[in-house]
Amino acid sequence: MSGAFRVSGRGRVDTARPVSFRFDGRTIRGYEGDTVASALLAQGQHLMGRSFKYHRPRGPISAGSDEPNALIGVGEGARHTPNLRATQVEIHKGLVTVSQNRGPRLNFDVGAINTWLAPLFPAGFYYKTFMWPRGFWDKVYEPVIRRAAGLGKVATAPDPDHYALHYAHCDVLVIGGGPAGLTAALAAGRTGARVILCDETPELGGTLLSDAHSRIDGLSAAEWVAKAGAELKALPNVQVMTRCTAFNYGPHNMVALNQRLTEHLATPDPAMPRERIWQVRAAEVVVTAGALERPLVFEGNDRPGILLATAARTYLNRYGVLPGKCAVIVTADDSAYRVAIELAEAGVRIAAIADLRANPDAPVVAEAKARGIVVLPSTTIQKANGNLRVRSVELAPVADNGRVGKGQRFVCDCVLMAGGFTPSLHIHSQARGTMRFDEVLGVYLPDRSVERLRSAGSCRGLFALQDVLDDGAAAGLAAAKAAGGGDAERPAPRVTDADAPGAGGFAGALPRRGLGSLALAFVDFQNDVTAKDVKLAVREGFQSIEHIKRYTTTGMATDQGKSSNVNALGIASKELGRAPQRVGLTTFRPPYTPVTFGAFAAHARGDQFDPLRLAPADGWARAQGAVFEDVGLWRRARYFPRGGEDMHAAVTRECSAVRTAAGIFDASTLGKIEVVGPDAAEFMNRFYINAWTKLGVGKCRYGLVCRDNGFVYDDGVVGRIAADRFHVTTTTGGAAGVLNMMEDYLQTEWADLDVWLTSITEEWGVIALQGPKAREILAPLVDGMDISAEALPHMGLKEGTIGGVPMRLFRVSFTGEVGFEINVPSGRMGAVWERIWAAGSPHGLTPYGTEAMHVLRAEKGYLIVGQETDGTMTPGDVGCGWAVSKAKPDFIGKRALALPALNAPDRPQMVGLLTDDPRTVLEEGMQLVRAPEAPAPVSADGHVTSSYYSPALGRSIAIAMVKGGRDRMGETLYAPAIDGAAIKVSIVNPVFYDTEGVRVNG
Amino acid sequence: MLLIACPYCGPRAEIEFAYGGEAHIARPGPGVTEEEWAAFLYLRDNTKGVLAERWRHSHGCGRFFNALRDTRTDRILTTYEMGTPRPDIKEGEAA
Amino acid sequence: MARSMAEGMIAPDTALVRERQSPRYVLQGRAPALQAAGRLLGLDDAPALLRAATGAGGTALRLGPFELLLLPQADDPAGIEAALGAVPHSLVGVSDRNVTLTLEGPWAARILSGLCPLDFAEHAFPVGMATRSVLEKADAVFWRTAPHRFHIEVWRSFVAYAENGIREVARGITFASLAI
Known part of the structure; x- marks a missing residue:
């Protein structure tokens, strides 16, 4: 026998298989099939935790997932999980559990002083008490409250387990494997529908496993459950998942289930996911969530040893455990009488049944009385005495006028509460279901839902077992039919010896x-x-x-x-x-029971959290020791340090190499779209602010995209491959957005155009080769193509091959030097890159990263959309007013760009800035003001958008957006710094280097 | 997660789609007044009830289409191809 | 399966293999263009929406009402252009944009259900069905070529992410998972 409160011959635990586990350092013996709660109760221990606010000693009131008190920590180290319900945690060899929120010990808690201070902690006390002094909240009140209140502690080490998330699809999802769930799944399953049945407990059967009295089809309830379970298992179209909680009902019948796979195992296979979330899309859902017994509200109702009557019945019939030696039962319905009889049979002395009703007259009441159990009608419980365990209660008569008479003391070691049954509406409520108040039952019942779900059994207020079984069968069949299934024989189990339903409460x-x-x-x-x-x-x-x-x-x-x-x-x-129906019920929020973060994260952790997109030269850059940065989902080489260089040194060297020799850069991440069709030029004309009709084949043009509000959205070079074919480039970050915007206008505004769009971002790898020696390096490699300045001038484009690899060669520059962007099929770019690298090394070819790219373009005053622009800048603001076509009848942004407000002289305009001290590099984002000493608030004249040290100029440079800036050349502004004096700057032309633009045409 | 019936691909999970705002808002030509242009850009009905809205099956066939969705319940009454008129369905009539 | 089953084994009798580069094109256009492309491959017509069809000249996947993904036997874009002639269309090579993964074995559909919200039951996703969807946070094309074999295409930069995702889901797939 494992524990003094274990009764032989009852319960479903396997007494042939003893199991030891630890609770607060002590070894506890139980049996396979026990929960932590049942094993502790078998030892006579009700005290399992301390309460959240008052540190009151607490024991379990329930035997399931509704348990509010017996919350424990489970597992050690990184596998520790706090706040699990001891009533659900299955024991296994080696299980380590601890009680929570106690200090220092469970049976001696200094925080329990809070219970004597309770009058100081009324409702809303946080709002009333801790208002002042203001600074005390952060430093005093909150830390103290956080230490005193709360529950378990989370593990801080990385979770060593893995978790999974899967989608599933079915015709009928049945939530809950109790009597109604079983007949629902059987009825639906027999039609051939795809059925998933889930239950949060380890076994199917629900309350039937605690019912030692009713008989179904001549079988005991448990035997009938086994038979129904066997039939379900034999149906190939029915899948049953236990230890699997439906915790969230999302729109359009997407229900999330949390399946726990390893928690109950002593030595799980390491390949096994600890938990798995199933996102189930069900055509129809049957909710058979059951009903929960209500506790009674009286003084001291939280003393350990006080629990729900149904819980006591479950501990007896499912675990073979008695709640105590001597019980007082307080009830408002008939259901508790059967519990009293069964406990009495098992050897518990029933001190009294206090019935709140005046005339309990069901047959089961007479049966109890006939056994000699004292029944006190019109009696309430005034108070429970005891601290770590209930020791006695005061029962008092209630007169017809409601007045409570003098109490009488009853000694007991447990109290069973039977306050009536509350249909479990959580899932229905999550499904945005409405509820209606049932005057007869005195509870809320599910009413209507916008989802395709139906409730069956006691969760919709049916409490007689026969009704529950029939209702489940009807709902299961109806759901299968609604999901398009056929007919089948409906299960019709017959119940005999049932108890009177749990009416009242x-x-x-x-x-x-x-x-x-x-x-x-x-x-x-x-x-x-x-x-x-x-x-x-x-x-x-x-x-x-x-x-x-x-x-x-x-x-x-x-x-x-x-x-x-x-x-x-x-x-x-x-x-x-x-009336209660005029007060209403609050909304139940998901999750039904808490779910671990590991299960939510599932596969999306570590490197799999987000896709890491690798550019074609990524491997080469890694071999060169590049330092990388994330740009959106892409990993891009930021700079290539040599011999212990820091970023500044490396970037300076890379920039100088591009200006004096040549640099090589992986530009593959730029978005690329192929625009093809007879109406391609017309489409381009409508989409871009520029004009395209006259762009010749073999030519490129810088294009700007606005939204219809007139603000710059994206930019990039566009090449005309053929009369009906454009090769469009976008920014790296804008690739998906521009393609989506193109599709939007094409499909919804200009559906008559014969033009189609294909993303070619990843078809073409792009090698940018930039610098005065770029042509010299490239010329021998391009298979007979003439790339002289005459044959391929700046903004020219040729198709050919490079070492036999197909190539689209763009003569473009984002550095201000002679530049080529060599587009080759991305799968072969690595080989082409190596050839160029080998050919270029004698010329001083140097790899450069995104940082040098930014500096080089800033020296030339080239804008970066998203850096200089912020979604409120027009083309004119950023110095691209020249690009706006005057001739086109319409294009995206045309109407807005004609608005006076977008042409006002005090619009922010892109300008250059030079600091007085050439060594001072401004912070990007700094505000610019005219009078730094003026009292706050001061309105800013603009802000810094880009700022670097320029190796070419040997000093700092910056780009800014300044009100009316183009007419303010030479003017002085100040950039107030967070610490130190405001920095004096002058407004200058944003083209800092090679202002005439000679080099690019070299 | 909504289940949205793409007119081309059938019912698919919401994560395959991108939302496109209110439907049936005609883009005016460049000759309209400032007020008309502002209305086109910014004025929306913010319907409580059945709203015609645009979706794109961006991770599927790529097509834009329209849906009638009840904003109170998320029920999608019907979906229909771009360029076709709004079907005359009221809440309660759809299957 | 032509190759050894030991290659790329990720679950019992289930393998993941990255295929070599092969020619492929996106063809877009209205019905006559798609029909002409189908005929070029030896088909009577373009495949129905969300279906793949294979003729003597190769396979076409109908991924959208106006879109085919062509997997021709021979890499001859000029030949395709010639067959389409003056019918308005767009033919764009994407041989290097996409990478094909083959997932084959009895656990294939269940593994995909951990990555994609589609219903991979055979009645819902029969052999010959092809569609674009998501593979966790990447775009992917799924084409069921046999009851237990899927041809999956993702963009090149997502290949490592996709393969690792498939392997991660395959780990532990045999434990208490639902039949598809």
């Missing part, structure tokens, strides 16, 4: 004698919200249940109000003097 705080102003009667155990807190919120003027929820935090813990929502509603309804 109580919502709110139990009546009590006296004011009890200091009494702590908990509504939300997990967030330590008391009945008084809810009352106080109403007294302070909160009317809406949504506001009461946020002010008191009731229902906002990780259990999302599973045990508390209806009682909070009952209290608020009474205090507001409004």
Whole structure:
């Protein structure tokens, strides 16, 4: 026997297989099939944790996922997971668990002083108490509260396990494997529909596994579950997943399931994912989420040893564990009587059943009385005594007028609460379902949903087992039909010896004698919200249940109000003097139970978090020891340090090489689009601000794209390959956006045009060869092509081959030097690059990275879209007014560019800046003002967009956008620095180097 | 994640699509007034109820199309090809 | 399968192989252009939407209403242009843009379900179906060439990401996963 409270011959644990695990350093023995909670209860230990705010000693009230109290930490080191429900954690050999939020020990907690200070912590106390002095919040209040409140601690080391995420598709998804879920899955499965049945527990059956009384088709409930499970398993179209929680219902029937694969195993296969998320797209969903028993709200209702009656029944019939030796039962419905009888049979002394109702008269009540159990009608529980464990209770009569009489003390070591059943509406609510209040049952039921789902069984207020089984079968068949399935024999199990349904129930705080102003009667155990807190919120003027929820935090813990929502509603309804249906229920948020971040991240971690796009010369650059930077998803070489150079030294050397000899640069990441068709030129005319009709074949032109608001969107060189074929380039970051914008206008505005677009970004690798020696290096390699300045002038384009590899050769420059962009098929670019590298080395050819590229272009005053522009700059602002075609009847941006506001003289204009001190390099983003000493606020005249040290000029340079800047050449401005004096600058022409533009034509 | 019926490819998951804003907004020519141009650029209905909107099956066939979606429920009543008029369907009528 | 099964094995009897470069073209145009391209390959017509068809001259994948991905036997763009003649169209070579991965074996469909939201059940994604979709955060073309074989194309710079993603999903695929 593993534990003094274990009864032989009951429960589904495997007593032939003892299992040891650790709890707070102690070795605990249980059996295979136990949870941490059942194994501890078998030892007589109810105390499993301390509460969030008051550090109250707490034990489990439930036996499932609705558990608010018994939250424990599981696993060691990097595998530690906090805040798991002891009622769900399955034990296995070597399992290590700890209690939480206790200090220093579970049975001695200095933080428990908070329980005596409870009057200081009423609802909303954060808002009231810690308002001043202002600075105290960060330094005093928050750290203290954070230390005192809270639950478990997360592991800080990287997670050593791996997780998975999969999509799945089915006709019918059944959420919950209890009685209704089983008949639903059977009914749908028999039609041949693709069915997925998931259940959060390790076994199918739900409440049937705790039901030792009912018989179905002549079998015990558990035997019937085994038979139904076997039939489901034999259906190839039905897939059953246990330990799998439906935690989020997304739009259009996309339901997320969290499947836990390794947690229950002592030595899982390392290749096994720890958890897997299934994103299930279901044509139809059947929710059979069941109902949750409500706790009762009375003073001391959180003492360890006080639990729900159904939980006690589950511990007895599923785990063979007794909740104590002597029980008091407090009930508002008939269901608790069967529990009392079964516990009595198992050897528990039932001190009394206090029934809140005046005349309980169901047959099961008579059966209990016949066994000699004391039944006290019209009786409430006034209070529970004890600290680490309940020791006694006071039961008191309630008169017809509601007045509570004098209490009588009953000694006991456990109290079972039966407050009635709350249909579980979480999944329905997540599916944006509405709810309606059922006057007879006194609870909310699912009403309508915008999704294709139906609820069946006790989650829609049916509590008699026969009704539940029938409802599940009907819903399963209806769902299969709605998903397009055929007919099949509907399962029709017959129930005998069923208990009376759990009609009745109580919502709110139990009546009590006296004011009890200091009494702590908990509504939300997990967030330590008391009945008084809810009352106080109403007294302070909160009317809406949504506001009461946020002010008191009731229902906002990780259990999302599973045990508390209806009682909070009952209290608020009474205090507001409004019927519950006029108070309403709050929305239930996902997740149904917490899900680990590892499961959400799944495969997307480390290098797989985002695609890392590698350019064709990436391997070469790595071999050269390049330093890289991320540009969007691309990895690009930033500079190529030699012999311990820092970035400044490397960039200076690279820039000088390009200006004096030649540089080689991987420009493959530039976006490229092939625009082809008889109407290609017409399309280009409409899309770009420039004119294209007269661009000859074999010529290139710099093109600018505006949006219809007149602001610059992207730019790039465009080459005309043939009359009906353009090779368009875009910025690296703009590639996808420009193609999408082109498709947008083409498909929606100009669908009559015969022109088509193809992304060729990755078809062509691009080697930029730039510098005065570029031609000399390239000429011998291009298979007889004449690339002299006459044959291929600046902005010329030729097709040919380079070492037999097809090539589109663009004579273009982003450096101001003679430049070529050699486009070759990307898969063969590496070989071409090596040939150029070999040929260029004797000429001083030097690889350069993105940093030198930026400096070289800034020396020439070439803009970078996204650096000089910010989505509010016109072509004129950035000095490209010349590009705007005057002749075209229309193009994107034409109307907006005619607006007076976009042509005002004080528009920001792109200018150069020189600091007084040539060594001072401005910060990009610095604001520019006329009078730095003027009192704040000072309006800025502009800002710095690019700033570098220029090796060619031997001094710092900057580009800025300045109001009316082109007419302010020579004017002085100041760039206020965060520390130190404002920096004096002069406005100059943004072309700093080779202002006449001679070199590019060399 | 929405399930969107591309008129060409059938029902597909939302991550294959890009949203394109309100549909049936004709782009005026360059001769319109400033006010008309501003309305074209910026004025939208912000419908509570059935909205005609543009989507692009950007990670599929690449085509733009229109959808009638109820903004209160996310229910998509129908989808239809670019260039065809808005179908006369009201909420509650669609299958 | 022509090659040894030991090559690129990532799950029981399931292999991932990166194919060598081969000719491919994007052909876009209205119905007559697509039809002419189909005939050139030896087909009666262009394949139906989201279907691939193979003739004597090669394979065409109908990825959109106005788009074919052509995988011709011979790399002869001039021949294709000649066959299309004056019919308005756009033919663009993408032999180096795309890289083909072949995923073959009994776990192939299940592995793809960890990367792509499409339903890879055979009734929903039959042999001969071809479509563009996503492979985690990359674009990809999926073409089912046999019940347990997929031809997958991704852009060149995404190949390492795609292969690593497929391998990562394959790890542990045999444990408690749903049948597709």
